[in-house]
Amino acid sequence: MSSELQYKVIVGLEIxxxxxxxxxxxxxxxxxxxxxxxxxxxxxxxxxxxxLPVMNKQAVEYAVLAAMALNCEIAEHTKWDxxxxxxxxxxxxxxxxxxxxxxxxxGFIEIPLEEGRTKxxxxxxxxxxxxxxxxxHPAGNFSQVDLNRTGTPLLEIVTEPDMSxxxxxxxxxxxxQRMVRYLSxxxxxxxxxxxxxxxxxxxxxxxxxxxxxxxxxxxxxxNSFRAxxxxxxxxxxxxxxxxxxxxxxxxxxxxSTRGWDDDREVTVLQREKEEAPDYRYFPDPDLVPVEFTNxxxxxxxxxxxxxxxxRQTRYVNEYKLSDYDAGVLTAERLTSDLFEKIVAKGCDPKxxxxxxxxxxxxxxxxxxxxxxxxxIKAENVAKLANIVEAGDISASASSPIFINMVETKKDxxxxxxxxxxxxxxxxxxLETIVDQVLTENPKAVDDVKSGGKKxxxxxxxxxxxxxxxxxxxxxxxxxxxxxxxxxx
Amino acid sequence: xxxxxxxxxRDKIAAGQISSVEATTAIFKNIEEREPTIGAYISTYHDSxxxxxxxxxxxxxxGQEVGRLAGVPVAVKDNMCTTFGATTCASKILxxxxxxxxxxxxxxxxxxxxxxxxxxxxxxxxxxxxxxNSGLKQxxxxxxxxRVPGGSSGGSAAAVVGGLxxxxxxxxxxxxxxxxxxxxxxxxxxxxxxxxxxxxxxxYGSSLDQIGPITRTAADxxxxxxxxxxxxxxxxxxxxxxxxxxxxxxxxxxxxxEKLKIAxxxxxxxxxDQQVQKALAxxxxxxxxxxxEVIEITMPHxxxxxxxxxxxxxxxxxxxxARYDGVHYGxxxxxxxxxVEVYSKSRAEAFGKEVKRRIMLGTYTLSSxxxxxxxxxxxxxxxxxxxxxxxxxEKCEAILMPVSPxxxxxxxxxxxxxxxxxxxxxxxxxxxxxxxxGISIPCGFDESDLPIGLQILSPAxxxxxxxxxxxxxxxxxxxxxxxxxxxx
Numbered sequence: 017m018s019s020e021l022q023y024k025v026i027v028g029l030e031i032x033x034x035x036x037x038x039x040x041x042x043x044x045x046x047x048x049x050x051x052x053x054x055x056x057x058x059x060x061x062x063x064x065x066x067x068l069p070v071m072n073k074q075a076v077e078y079a080v081l082a083a084m085a086l087n088c089e090i091a092e093h094t095k096w097d098x099x100x101x102x103x104x105x106x107x108x109x110x111x112x113x114x115x116x117x118x119x120x121x122x123g124f125i126e127i128p129l130e131e132g133r134t135k136x137x138x139x140x141x142x143x144x145x146x147x148x149x150x151x152x153h154p155a156g157n158f159s160q161v162d163l164n165r166t167g168t169p170l171l172e173i174v175t176e177p178d179m180s181x182x183x184x185x186x187x188x189x190x191x192x193q194r195m196v197r198y199l200s201x202x203x204x205x206x207x208x209x210x211x212x213x214x215x216x217x218x219x220x221x222x223x224x225x226x227x228x229x230x231x232x233x234x235x236x237x238x239n240s241f242r243a244x245x246x247x248x249x250x251x252x253x254x255x256x257x258x259x260x261x262x263x264x265x266x267x268x269x270x271x272s273t274r275g276w277d278d279d280r281e282v283t284v285l286q287r288e289k290e291e292a293p294d295y296r297y298f299p300d301p302d303l304v305p306v307e308f309t310n311x312x313x314x315x316x317x318x319x320x321x322x323x324x325x326x327r328q329t330r331y332v333n334e335y336k337l338s339d340y341d342a343g344v345l346t347a348e349r350l351t352s353d354l355f356e357k358i359v360a361k362g363c364d365p366k367x368x369x370x371x372x373x374x375x376x377x378x379x380x381x382x383x384x385x386x387x388x389x390x391x392i393k394a395e396n397v398a399k400l401a402n403i404v405e406a407g408d409i410s411a412s413a414s415s416p417i418f419i420n421m422v423e424t425k426k427d428x429x430x431x432x433x434x435x436x437x438x439x440x441x442x443x444x445x446l447e448t449i450v451d452q453v454l455t456e457n458p459k460a461v462d463d464v465k466s467g468g469k470k471x472x473x474x475x476x477x478x479x480x481x482x483x484x485x486x487x488x489x490x491x492x493x494x495x496x497x498x499x500x501x502x503x504x
Numbered sequence: 505x506x507x508x509x510x511x512x513x514r515d516k517i518a519a520g521q522i523s524s525v526e527a528t529t530a531i532f533k534n535i536e537e538r539e540p541t542i543g544a545y546i547s548t549y550h551d552s553x554x555x556x557x558x559x560x561x562x563x564x565x566x567g568q569e570v571g572r573l574a575g576v577p578v579a580v581k582d583n584m585c586t587t588f589g590a591t592t593c594a595s596k597i598l599x600x601x602x603x604x605x606x607x608x609x610x611x612x613x614x615x616x617x618x619x620x621x622x623x624x625x626x627x628x629x630x631x632x633x634x635x636x637n638s639g640l641k642q643x644x645x646x647x648x649x650x651r652v653p654g655g656s657s658g659g660s661a662a663a664v665v666g667g668l669x670x671x672x673x674x675x676x677x678x679x680x681x682x683x684x685x686x687x688x689x690x691x692x693x694x695x696x697x698x699x700x701x702x703x704x705x706x707x708y709g710s711s712l713d714q715i716g717p718i719t720r721t722a723a724d725x726x727x728x729x730x731x732x733x734x735x736x737x738x739x740x741x742x743x744x745x746x747x748x749x750x751x752x753x754x755x756x757x758x759x760x761x762e763k764l765k766i767a768x769x770x771x772x773x774x775x776x777d778q779q780v781q782k783a784l785a786x787x788x789x790x791x792x793x794x795x796x797e798v799i800e801i802t803m804p805h806x807x808x809x810x811x812x813x814x815x816x817x818x819x820x821x822x823x824x825x826a827r828y829d830g831v832h833y834g835x836x837x838x839x840x841x842x843x844v845e846v847y848s849k850s851r852a853e854a855f856g857k858e859v860k861r862r863i864m865l866g867t868y869t870l871s872s873x874x875x876x877x878x879x880x881x882x883x884x885x886x887x888x889x890x891x892x893x894x895x896x897x898e899k900c901e902a903i904l905m906p907v908s909p910x911x912x913x914x915x916x917x918x919x920x921x922x923x924x925x926x927x928x929x930x931x932x933x934x935x936x937x938x939x940x941x942g943i944s945i946p947c948g949f950d951e952s953d954l955p956i957g958l959q960i961l962s963p964a965x966x967x968x969x970x971x972x973x974x975x976x977x978x979x980x981x982x983x984x985x986x987x988x989x990x991x992x
Contacts, residue, residue, distance in 0.1 A: 297870075
């Protein structure tokens with residue numbers, strides 16, 4: 017009976033994205049990672065008596081830009097609310113956030129799935145708030161608080177529960193990362209905690225022809241794609257097991273919050289809804305409401321760029337790249353921008369793509385940087401693509417030339433000359449060599465002419481001989497043509 | 505010294521008739537003699553005051569330009585942050601708190617070359633109407649040491665009338681400048697919300713708090729306003745001067761307003777003490793003699809002001825005071841076993857009874873399930889009261905009413921009956937809810953020889969007119985020149 021169990025997965029996601037503003041959300045402290053504890057703080061973010069927050073306009077603009085990319089409606093006016101709870105990493109013991117009038121709502125994001133398919137995930141809202149600090153627990157009978165992060169602007173995005181697998185959840189997270197990076201509103205560096213995820217998961221289980229919904233579980237504070245995906249998969253299985261064991265449904269069980277244990281790869285119960293805190297939201301009297309004028313919104317809108325998913329689709333449709341290649345190229349904006357520039361110089365997009373995704377990516381990986389950081393000129397890559405295209409060098413020779421280009425920044429043609437990689441395409445010269453090879457290998461010539469089974473192999477052999485004599489510099493295409501002519 | 509106003513002293517100092525060092529020394533002699541009785545100050549700064557006085561004298565002697573308060577000894581309520589000394593808010597929780605910044609108003613006093621002699625006592629966190637809620641000391645009314653000086657700026661008012669400074673800063677959330685000024689027979693001005701920066705003023709009810717002067721004359725209040733008024737980028741709720749320009753409050757002060765139209769609200773003042781009502785009637789007569797037209801109006805929602813105030817102010821206070829938790833600064837319990845106890849015990853040990861009462865009230869009204877019934881309702885009442893003022897000011901330029909229903913009451917008389925205590929603010933609270941300016945000026949004495957205050961309210965950002973109306977009355981009377989017997 018249970019082996020016949022059918023179920024649907026329902027996941028909604030809350031995502032916190034740290035915006036890469038110069039200064040914090042409500043004070044002028046620098047937003048910098050990895051600095052000595054409590055070195056990027058001031059009376060305002062320390063929550064000292066009598067100080068007042070002053071809104072960072074750049075943070076609002078970044079948030080609106082992201083909200084526009086998420087196809088959200090931007091509120092005509094928005095306000096700031098205080099969310100109260102006591103925790104040592106929150107010096108005021110309230111967080112300035114947005115409650116009932118978020119700056120944006122009601123949008124969607126297209127996420128890429130396999131084989132070029134996409135899925136639209138609804139966005140309930142996206143609002144701004146300030147981050148808390150960090151509690152540190154060194155050995156000993158005390159804890160420490162580092163408030164460098166306190167007051168950093170965070171964009172909180174809440175999706176509709178539109179995702180139906182861990183893979184989709186991951187795809188959304190990755191797509192969002194790519195998007196905010198394209199918009200330059202966040203570095204979205206997972207290692208630095210710039211993106212944190214909280215999936216809400218439950219299942220609709222069909223058993224004996226009846227549907228049961230399992231209680232919703234929120235998994236807190238996941239900061240890697242891996243943990244996100246694994247925790248969702250874990251929860252799916254755990255909820256199935258729990259249902260079979262207890263029969264608890266959304267009507268009979270409580271919504272609960274669970275944490276992710278990265279070592280054991282399990283979720284752990286933190287609290288059930290009954291004990292849910294009352295945040296006592298109310299409008300922050302220290303801040304004035306924000307009014308969005310059309311002029312202001314137009315100005316922000318003008319900073320929107322082509323989004324990564326749009327580019328990816330365009331590369332497939334327009335350049336006939338594979339969805340995979342298009343995905344690789346658009347994973348990072350600067351790489352994609354470089355590709356655009358290369359293509360704009362006039363070369364075959366497929367060849368440019370190959371150069372970047374093969375040689376480029378390999379080198380970048382070696383150097384632990386991105387392709388865009390290799391320092392190659394678009395013009396040179398375009399030239400290299402065209403030289404290969406014209407047959408002046410072999411496809412395999414493009415690799416050493418690309419590497420050399422990265423190291424020396426030289427023009428690919430001069431590199432090819434220096435490395436003696438220019439293919440011999442002079443038909444006259446090659447004919448002489450072909451004649452010589454034919455004379456030296458009568459057996460192979462016979463095999464070709466007999467047209468039997470050995471024909472193809474013999475042709476390859478003769479071509480190989482010519483390449484050997486020319487030390488690999490003959491243009492194999494032209495050699496083949498000559499061979500065909502002479503033997504045909 | 506006793507008979508000089510701040511302006512007169514300033515002019516004498518500027519003219520070389522008296523040095524600031526002499527004046528400051530005289531003030532400290534008064535402090536030495538009277539402060540043990542009055543108890544106006546939480547801290548005094550003899551050395552730094554004389555240093556500043558000497559510096560001002562030197563600059564005057566050298567013919568250098570000096571500020572508008574050059575050499576004048578002034579006092580600051582101890583809820584304004586200063587880089588010198590502690591900023592205690594008369595609370596044990598901040599008893600040893602030293603701010604690394606000056607409140608903007610303090611900074612402006614210093615830039616105007618005022619000599620700050622000390623920081624005055626107050627009800628803890630400005631919560632009270634008698635200064636009896638100070639967690640640190642008792643202040644008495646210089647007119648009768650068995651009586652309260654009013655509150656919460658009781659120390660400032662007592663210091664001004666007691667000859668312990670020439671002028672002082674107070675703060676007014678529900679009457680905390682005007683009521684003690686009334687009880688002590690001095691002038692107290694609560695400016696329009698947003699006229700004076702709140703930066704560095706330790707918050708009680710952020711949407712109501714406003715810093716203002718307590719002085720011996722209306723002219724001195726105008727002078728103080730010239731120094732402290734204006735936009736501050738560090739306070740988002742301070743009003744843009746392009747929207748509401750700051751004027752020179754002294755410039756036209758002595759010009760009476762022709763065809764002045766003032767209003768009284770008869771049904772609202774029937775609850776006041778007979779002698780208070782009589783003094784008000786006499787004040788009205790003086791205005792009539794000066795040619796003012798006096799009309800009777802109704803303001804139907806004023807009766808609900810106290811109720812709305814104690815919901816809004818306490819709600820904001822419960823959030824504003826959350827930061828005093830013993831984690832980052834201020835009193836920390838030595839008996840805490842874990843971090844939750846750091847919060848609960850530190851706060852339980854160091855907050856006074858009234859502060860705890862208001863934190864609990866505010867926490868309750870913001871709680872889920874009660875928010876709509878209390879906080880939201882109170883905001884609606886606040887809007888109705890605002891509308892009452894808008895309608896009233898369509899018919900008149902100012903409204904006259906008592907400052908408080910009684911003169912100064914006995915120490916201890918109301919401490920066990922908070923609701924009766926709250927009623928002493930019945931006439932002052934509405935101005936805070938509506939954000940309009942209000943002034944308290946001496947208008948007589950009762951049979952016990954205690955000062956009676958006259959309150960004048962005017963439309964937002966018309967402090968210039970308000971001061972002129974006060975000055976019209978002051979020129980016809982000598983109440984403001986009388987001194988308590990303690991001084992003579």
